[in-house]
């Protein structure tokens with residue numbers, strides 16, 4: 018990527034869906050010029066998150082097409098704007114779910130940019146970028162990305178980039194509620210849903226000293242969970258005697274929230290991070306909630322940029338990585354099938370070198 022004029026639009030290519038029923042096809046597009054505070058990253062790896070599937074199929078909201086998903090991005094900095102201080106050319110960088118926000122509101126000042134009070138959180142894809150003439154954002158299933166340096170995460174040179182990519186969403190999404198709920202040694206933590214998010218939640222919770230239990234939809238990954246050191250593995254909430262300080266639900270499909278609330282200790286907390294499609298969004302019955310008072314339910318959305326850096330440093334220090342399977346761009350459609358059918362054992366990470 019030599020002789021880049023930072024004032025010009027940056028040519029890019031990737032894989033996109035052109036409608037909610039489409040499969041992925043090659044797509045050529047361009048990105049906004051590299052501003053004074055922006056960096057240009059050559060994408061080397063991009064994770065496939067379950068959110069990508071929901072978005073590509075317009076399951077949460079009507080998507081913006083063509084859509085290039087991908088918000089688990091790791092790569093190499095190939096150009097920096099004049100005022101950039103956090104990165105230099107040749108550094109490794111990661112990009113997660115956001116690429117910009119207002120920077121001035123209460124949430125942004127607390128580095129909770131995902132909750133920008135001006136509603137100016139710019140998500141990495143499927144979002145209109147109000148800082149760049151409302152052009153749509155395109156994600157990581159592509160060869161490059163231009164991002165404000167504030168929204169890029171420093172990745173050390175010796176880090177395994179393919180495993181780092183999924184941390185930028187799956188890692189922070191599960192790390193944040195464990196911190197929010199102050200998980201400490203001896204706490205009993207249950208993780209509901211044992212996919213890409215669930216397995217990260219298990220690893221972090223164990224490292225924080227918790228006794229960890231898994232609820233999964235089948236026994237396919239029971240051995241993986243036991244190998245990680247979980248104390249129990251269930252395929253149903255029925256008849257479970259254990260009671261938990263914290264339950265993190267990563268379930269991306271319809272389920273009964275109350276069957277989990279019943280398993281909380283008095284004063285226990287349930288963090289919801291999984292986001293099922295709108296038409297089968299789980300309901301919380303107020304009657305049961307009132308009679309179950311003394312328990313707390315909260316939602317958690319990724320995490321702020323400062324905490325994302327903290328999560329990455331923590332993960333690298335303790336060698337906490339996702340189980341991944343590296344695939345080529347040609348295998349994206351197949352990966353979507355497997356993720357939809359619950360047949361994916363590991364996080365799929367696209368090797369962007371396969372994009373020709």
Ligand SMILES: [Zn+2]
Nearest residue numbers: 066068186187
């Ligand atoms: Zn994600």
Ligand SMILES: [Zn+2]
Nearest residue numbers: 119122125133
């Ligand atoms: Zn803001």
